[in-house]
Amino acid sequence: MNMAAQCLDHPQDAVALIDLTGDARRDVTYGDLRAMADGLARALAARVQPGDRVGVLLSQTPWCAAAHLAIWSVGAISVPLFKLFKRDALSSRISDSGLDLVLTDAEGAALVGDLAQCWETATAGCAGAPVSIADVTTDTAAVLIYTSGTTGKPKGALHGHGVLDGHIPGVALSHDVLGQPGDCLWTPADWAWIGGLFDVLMPGLALGVPVVAARAGKFDAGTCADIVARGGARNVFFPPTALRMLKAEGAQIDGLRSVASGGEPLGAEMLAWGREALGVTINEFYGQTECNMVVSSCGAQFAAKPGCMGKPVPGFEVAVIDGQGNITDEEGDIAVRRGAPSMMLRYWNNPQATAEKFRGDWLLTGDRGQYDGEFIRFVGRDDDVITSAGYRIGPAEIEDCLLTHPDVATVGVVGKPDPLRNEIVKAYVVPKPGVQPDAKALQDYVRNRLAAHSYPREIEFLEALPMTVTGKVIRKALKARAAQEGEA
Helix, strand or coil, X not given: CCHHHHHHCCCCCXXXXXXXXXXXXXXXXXXXXXXXXHHHHHHHHCCCCCCCEEEEECCCCHHHHHHXXXXXXXXXXXXXXXXXECHHHHXXXXXXXXXXXXXXXXXXXXXXXXXXXXXXXXXXXXXXXXXXXXXXXXXXXXXXXXXXXXXXXXXXXXXXXXXXXXXXXXXXXXXCCCCCCCCCEECCCXXXXXXXXXXXXXXXXXXXXXXXXXXXXXXXXXXXXXHHHHHCCCEEECCHHHHHHHHHCCCCCCCCCEEEEECCCXXXXXXXXXHHHCXXXXXXXXXXXXXXXXXXXXXXXXXXXXCECCEEXXXXXXXXXXXXXXXXXXXXXXXXXXXXXCECCEECCCHHHHHHXXXXXXXXXXXXXXXXXXXXXXXXXXXXCEEECCEEECXXXXXXXXXXXXXXXXXXXXXXXXXXXXXXXXXXXXXXXXCCCCHHHHHHHHHHHCECCXXXXXXXXXXXXXXCCCCXXXXXXXXXXXXXXXXX
């Protein structure tokens, strides 16, 4: 089934989206959304072929949903892009995916500049007969989502039309069996990320559960409570950092039926706070861009086990394996059996990285864990990806950016433990001889070229970095140093 049909085949007068992006609340019906998607699809049909990549650079708005649905309707591949990305980050993704058209708005068009042609969604559609949605299979490529990696540039995880079906069981469980009368979804996570797009927006549309679209600006307890109240949200996906911020502000939010969270372990104290302040038991879930929603808790069906992130979601075989690919009862690599319903088809134009992602029949998540009965206990990450405020940030891209600055000789970037964000980006920089380094200038340099969420919040200048004999930075040593600083 084409995901566009899956998300649009509902009673046309039923509410699909609750739009809070304007001055007043606006209910967008499935009929409204279908008309928006059809108009864009008609315009796209004259321009793109099946399999072509088309960028979507939009925040939480009805047009963001319509853009993806239109692209899938004509058999093309949507490429979510993030509004906080700067030119270098956008350029690398646009170049790697080979797209030359971006659906966006005036703000996004200014960001893209001459990197690709931009169509502003509100005016790009054209009238005509109803669109015939392209006939596809579950393995027909549909969406290319870039994920942070430990080496080189970000990799594009290519997913087929089956990826939405693969998400629905885990999404339903993490919201205590989503789809009850009165259910309504919202997340502060941007729809450019898999957590916003496929943990909330598209499953909500597919299940007929209304989804709130809101631009929160700076996240705080008051804004959050206002969005929940005005939008009637009952089922919220809060990234762990959002929960920690709410807890720090002493927030009390009423009217919620379920809260899901994933990306970082929460701990018993946060779960206890959730029961008191939010009135629900927070359901933790686990996954990644390459294969998402593979483990989940579900308070409506079983009690959570402290320190564990949940049980494997039906439809997924999740194991802990050793270095030879054998299932083990000891601590090992968390892995998912090949062919899982939300698993990527492959990395885009990167067969070597695709091969390295697997050990035999198992996709490696890059995380370490251990089974505790039927539950999986998260032990730690086996890579260098920095998890900060719910974002997974690849250090290599930041290092590459800093190395283009005329004052920088060498650099190593790692995550430093942080009580609010889980980790912050820290850069250890060796300046060029005779240079008086300026930390703020380097921070602004990264912020203006990559993204506001991935600039190094701390920069420390060193005379030399720990290196291997082949000249590679030993990030493990820098991570140990940062961990000690975090404990100090």
